[in-house]
Amino acid sequence: MILVFGGTTEGRKVMALLEQAGLPYCYSTKSAVEIPPQTYGAYRSGALTTTALQEFCADNKVRVIVHASHPFATVLHQTIADAGLPVLRFERAYPARTVHPLVHYFDSYDAALDYLAVHPVEKLLALTGVQTISQLSNYWLKHKTLFRILPRESSLEQALAAGFVREDLIMEMPGNEAALISLHGITGILTKESGESGLLSVKIHEALQAGIPIFIISRPALPEGFIPVNEHDLLDHLNGYLVCH
Structure with a gap:
């Protein structure tokens, strides 16, 4: 077996x-x-x-x-x-790391939060998943943050249980990053180094096209x-x- x-x-x-x-x-x-x-x-x-x-x-x-x-x-x-x-x-498969002033890689969520505490963005789009909402509360409690989560009732319940407000949740499947950036006036993206299956190349491309920074948590x-x-x-x-x- x-x-x-x-x-x-x-x-x-x-x-x-x-x-x-x-x-x-x-x-x-x-x-x-x-x-x-x-x-x-x-x-x-x-x-x-x-x-x-x-x-x-x-x-x-x-x-x-x-x-x-x-x-x-x-x-x-x-x-x-x-x-x-x-x-x-x-x-x-993982894309080669992008070397660009707007692309930032971090070894951990704590390292990313330390950086964002000093260099906050006006409106952050977090693409790190519903399970990271509690982990990132020190940032979103102080700075405007939108979370995209999967369109599942269980995900919504988990987000609300973490204290996140419903109006700042985007319940959509991945792959629509360009539209989200434009529609919501996003000025920075937080995501994970989740490889091509996680559309990392797309997220980086759309961030650079919009001229906004993208903060990437390195895979463990x-x-x-x-x-x-x-x-x-x-x-x-x-x-x-x-x-x-």
């Missing part, structure tokens, strides 16, 4: 590859989502502790984990690392021992584990 952590574009790519190869797998996401029909796979949802993950793997005879979840899922990164099984990291480092794979070599790695272990 192969355990796939997904909930991303990359997770669906892994699922499709395993279906084509006829390999048994379980596809796991934190929140329940709709997925394509499965012939060789099963589906589960819900967060797992390290102990629960180890028990699940033992009960289902999981031999290898394919980790295709979001690059900023740091808690999941560590949970998977602590499970003690081989981990193949199905990584997304992965635990040592994760083996990077892509769609071209994933099955070769998997076959090695399934045959030899």
